[in-house]
Amino acid sequence: MTSLLFKTATRLILPLSLLFAAFMSFKGHNAPGGGFIGGLIASVALWLFAMAHGRDALIALVPVHPRVVVGFGLLIALATAALPLLWGYPLLHSFAIDNFLGLGLHLVTAFFFDFGVMLVVIGVSTGMIQRLSEEVPDESTGLEGDLA
Amino acid sequence: MTNRWIVLMVLLPLLTGVLSTPIVARLRLSRVLGVVGLSATLIAGLLLLNNATSEQAGGILVSQMGGWAAPYGISLVFDTFSGLMLCAAAAVTLCGYVAALGTLDRTVERRYFHPLMHFMLAGVNLSFLTGDLFNLFVAFEIMLMASYGLLCLAGGEAQLRQAYKYVLLNLLASALFVIAAGLVYGMFGTLNLADLMRIVRETSEQGEALPTGFTAVSVVLLTVFGLKAAIFPLWFWLPDAYPTMPVPLLAVFGGVLTKVGVYVIARTFPPIFAAGEAAEVIVPILLTAAALTMVLGAIMAVAYRRLRAVLCMFVIVGVGFALAGVAVGGETGLAGAAFYMTQSMIVAALSFLVCGQIENRVGSDDIDDAGQFSWYRAAPWLAVVGFVLAMTLVGLPPLSGFYGKLWVVQAAFTGPDETPGHSVWWLGLAGLVAGTITLLAALRWWTGVFWLGREDQTEEPPATQPASTGPRSLTLAVALLLAASLWMGVAAEPVLALAKDAGTNLADPQRYITAVLQPETTEPSYASTHGTTTPANDQAHRASPSTPEHHAQDSTPPATHADDRFGPNHPIRLRGGH
Amino acid sequence: MTAVLAICVAVTFAVSVYLLLGRELKAVAMGVFLISHAANLSILAMSGSPILPTPDPELGITKRPPISDYDFDGALRHGDIAAPLDVMVDPLPQALILTAIVIGFAVMGFVLTLLVATSRKVQTLDVDELATGEKRHDPVERPAADGTVQGGAA
Numbered sequence: 069m070t071s072l073l074f075k076t077a078t079r080l081i082l083p084l085s086l087l088f089a090a091f092m093s094f095k096g097h098n099a100p101g102g103g104f105i106g107g108l109i110a111s112v113a114l115w116l117f118a119m120a121h122g123r124d125a126l127i128a129l130v131p132v133h134p135r136v137v138v139g140f141g142l143l144i145a146l147a148t149a150a151l152p153l154l155w156g157y158p159l160l161h162s163f164a165i166d167n168f169l170g171l172g173l174h175l176v177t178a179f180f181f182d183f184g185v186m187l188v189v190i191g192v193s194t195g196m197i198q199r200l201s202e203e204v205p206d207e208s209t210g211l212e213g214d215l216a
Numbered sequence: 217m218t219n220r221w222i223v224l225m226v227l228l229p230l231l232t233g234v235l236s237t238p239i240v241a242r243l244r245l246s247r248v249l250g251v252v253g254l255s256a257t258l259i260a261g262l263l264l265l266n267n268a269t270s271e272q273a274g275g276i277l278v279s280q281m282g283g284w285a286a287p288y289g290i291s292l293v294f295d296t297f298s299g300l301m302l303c304a305a306a307a308v309t310l311c312g313y314v315a316a317l318g319t320l321d322r323t324v325e326r327r328y329f330h331p332l333m334h335f336m337l338a339g340v341n342l343s344f345l346t347g348d349l350f351n352l353f354v355a356f357e358i359m360l361m362a363s364y365g366l367l368c369l370a371g372g373e374a375q376l377r378q379a380y381k382y383v384l385l386n387l388l389a390s391a392l393f394v395i396a397a398g399l400v401y402g403m404f405g406t407l408n409l410a411d412l413m414r415i416v417r418e419t420s421e422q423g424e425a426l427p428t429g430f431t432a433v434s435v436v437l438l439t440v441f442g443l444k445a446a447i448f449p450l451w452f453w454l455p456d457a458y459p460t461m462p463v464p465l466l467a468v469f470g471g472v473l474t475k476v477g478v479y480v481i482a483r484t485f486p487p488i489f490a491a492g493e494a495a496e497v498i499v500p501i502l503l504t505a506a507a508l509t510m511v512l513g514a515i516m517a518v519a520y521r522r523l524r525a526v527l528c529m530f531v532i533v534g535v536g537f538a539l540a541g542v543a544v545g546g547e548t549g550l551a552g553a554a555f556y557m558t559q560s561m562i563v564a565a566l567s568f569l570v571c572g573q574i575e576n577r578v579g580s581d582d583i584d585d586a587g588q589f590s591w592y593r594a595a596p597w598l599a600v601v602g603f604v605l606a607m608t609l610v611g612l613p614p615l616s617g618f619y620g621k622l623w624v625v626q627a628a629f630t631g632p633d634e635t636p637g638h639s640v641w642w643l644g645l646a647g648l649v650a651g652t653i654t655l656l657a658a659l660r661w662w663t664g665v666f667w668l669g670r671e672d673q674t675e676e677p678p679a680t681q682p683a684s685t686g687p688r689s690l691t692l693a694v695a696l697l698l699a700a701s702l703w704m705g706v707a708a709e710p711v712l713a714l715a716k717d718a719g720t721n722l723a724d725p726q727r728y729i730t731a732v733l734q735p736e737t738t739e740p741s742y743a744s745t746h747g748t749t750t751p752a753n754d755q756a757h758r759a760s761p762s763t764p765e766h767h768a769q770d771s772t773p774p775a776t777h778a779d780d781r782f783g784p785n786h787p788i789r790l791r792g793g794h
Numbered sequence: 795m796t797a798v799l800a801i802c803v804a805v806t807f808a809v810s811v812y813l814l815l816g817r818e819l820k821a822v823a824m825g826v827f828l829i830s831h832a833a834n835l836s837i838l839a840m841s842g843s844p845i846l847p848t849p850d851p852e853l854g855i856t857k858r859p860p861i862s863d864y865d866f867d868g869a870l871r872h873g874d875i876a877a878p879l880d881v882m883v884d885p886l887p888q889a890l891i892l893t894a895i896v897i898g899f900a901v902m903g904f905v906l907t908l909l910v911a912t913s914r915k916v917q918t919l920d921v922d923e924l925a926t927g928e929k930r931h932d933p934v935e936r937p938a939a940d941g942t943v944q945g946g947a948a
Contacts, residue, residue, distance in 0.1 A: 135237055139238040140238075146231060150231075159282070196906075354897070377924050377925070379908060
């Protein structure tokens with residue numbers, strides 16, 4: 069698992085995978101793809117990276133605590149779902165934006181929901197890998213509160 | 217009537233949970249946030265219940281997620297039955313939470329106790345609200361995922377030894393649920409509960425047969441829900457897994473989680489899965505399971521020597537009574553079940569918290585140990601509370617346990633439609649027998665703890681015994697729940713009226729079907745916000761030009777019910793191609 | 795295609811039931827993961843092929859996506875394919891499967907963590923030993939459950 073070839077390859081694969089993950093989550097509204105798939109692709113890349121370079125390298129790469137990523141993602145998703153309530157629409161109502169930020173990009177607000185989902189998936193899976201790949205068994209209790 | 221605010225019952229706990237995730241290490245902030253969030257949920261529930269019973273709402277509030285019309289999107293339905301459950305669940309969770317703040321160890325509290333509690337309430341509330349079979353699965357999973365976490369929260373050896381039983385059994389049940397939901401979709405082409413009710417009702421009215429294998433799916437679903445509700449013979453995990461938890465969590469689990477299973481059976485079985493041909497198989501199973509759950513649960517409550525296990529068996533007896541009401545059916549039976557479940561949530565939570573107070577004094581939940589303590593000197597009021605509690609569990613008249621049991625037993629003797637031939641007298645008899653044994657069990661633990669041991673005592677209790685029955689937050693929670701329980705007994709009128717309405721709704725699902733499938737279009741449709749031209753209804757579309765192949769297919773209407781579901785005024789709102 | 799799927803479902807179920815009956819908690823957990831996969835596959839099998847041209851003679855139901863009959867653009871979007879929505883597979887079962895997979899993913903993470911915690915704390919993953927709290931006397935020497943988790947990541 070620590071061969072030079074593997075290490076070098078994962079360094080190259082990681083940015084490409086993250087780009088592909090972003091692509092998948094953008095095209096997700098009308099075509100196969102979406103936030104969950106994008107998140108999974110990104111986490112597979114991060115898992116590979118952790119396998120090649122070790123858990124500490126992953127923590128150095130993603131310095132944010134997983135629970136913050138999860139919380140932030142959930143908050144974005146929840147806000148996107150709940151904000152239409154204030155304007156008289158039901159929960160999860162989606163609006164289309166024809167020219168997003170003047171970029172000529174057609175977006176629906178459901179994209180932001182997907183983006184939140186992507187963050188949650190990335191946060192959960194990096195938390196999982198960090199927690200499960202811990203080498204030292206915790207003596208005091210099997211379930212320590214902190215994920216990392 | 218459409219009311220988009222009913223999602224608040226899910227949103228508020230969810231939002232509180234999300235907000236308390238990053239601040240999990242900051243206990244004071246988490247606690248304030250938690251109490252505010254749970255109180256807001258309870259208040260929202262009471263306001264919505266008030267709104268639902270108003271004249272123009274007609275008892276049922278509906279919200280279609282994302283504005284998608286009923287059989288396609290996810291519907292959330294708030295009627296008197298789910299409203300009662302939602303309010304009771306929010307109240308019980310709030311009290312359990314308040315009690316936990318004083319009793320839980322701080323290191324345990326930091327292990328995501330706050331978010332897990334809120335997420336569990338969100339899952340519970342979504343299971344009460346949802347009008348869609350698959351969404352129910354999702355709600356169950358949210359609830360169970362949080363409950364797995366809470367079950368292992370303390371991380372002790374005893375908990376871990378029992379946790380896998382609860383977790384793996386529920387995972388197995390979830391897999392069965394997914395299969396059953398897939399089968400239902402394969403048979404009917406819909407998972408919307410109201411649509412399923414409509415199809416089943418219309419099929420039986422036309423004298424046609426339901427799809428092959430419908431009964432088998434019903435049995436699978438009964439297994440899934442029965443495991444959650446802990447009915448006989450699927451209760452074995454409950455007295456093993458529950459007593460390992462800290463008392464406040466035990467109160468919430470014992471009070472709320474089993475009731476979710478019974479609620480789902482009450483919601484889906486009488487109008488859908490125990491209707492038509494399935495009734496011949498399912499109804500006898502339900503009746504027998506209810507009778508055995510009541511009687512055997514009561515007998516086991518007499519047998520156990522540990523107070524937590526005894527109270528767990530009381531929870532199971534309560535499940536049996538509620539299930540009996542559901543199984544008999546009819547307005548009285550279902551109303552009895554609705555009232556009994558509401559009351560039983562509160563009383564079960566109260567009983568576990570009182571058990572916690574006894575443990576705080578004695579240091580164990582063994583009835584013999586507790587009997588060695590001189591209660592008359594140290595805490596006579598706890599003996600009084602215990603007596604009121606024991607009599608409420610039995611269901612003596614001035615107390616709240618009475619009305620639910622009365623209606624259930626009455627319905628069993630008279631039969632669902634009050635025709636002499638349909639009487640299920642043996643179930644009523646089982647209910648009375650179970651009630652008698654429950655009295656024995658309740659007196660046994662009450663006298664064992666508070667009355668009998670004292671005489672053998674030769675000397676005064678040593679001063680090393682804990683001086684109090686626990687922190688003030690526990691006392692506050694007990695007081696609140698006791699007040700609610702007494703209020704439901706002495707001034708039961710409003711709750712009884714709600715339960716009566718819930719029973720009427722459940723016995724005749726037509727109001728539910730109409731409310732969900734044909735909502736007034738007070739909310740802006742998708743088309744108007746997107747500016748796309750969407751056909752207003754089926755007829756308009758059919759008249760539009762299309763290919764010959766299309767016509768050929770349209771001219772041979774398939775026998776599916778899918779075509780009946782669009783009334784002329786039923787808007788189909790779908791996204792046009794972007 | 796349905797036959798292949800049916801065989802897959804049957805084999806997956808058989809393997810998972812075999813694993814579920816094992817004594818080692820790791821095997822039981824694998825069995826639970828597999829049974830959820832089997833459930834997802836069975837939904838896929840049930841969603842079936844695209845629309846039947848005529849109603850199914852036994853069930854009286856034309857299996858088709860609930861939205862397929864309605865062509866909202868009023869125009870064909872894919873050239874010479876006669877009715878594009880009519881060759882579409884019902885998307886709803888796939889949405890259900892995706893949801894179930896997501897949930898299964900989360901649950902798998904939790905169960906693995908639970909197993910790690912249990913093996914560290916209780917020093918065994920044997921179902922009988924967990925239930926009774928006693929070491930089982932086994933005539934055949936087994937690899938000791940010393941709390942090490944084999945196959946752990948990285």
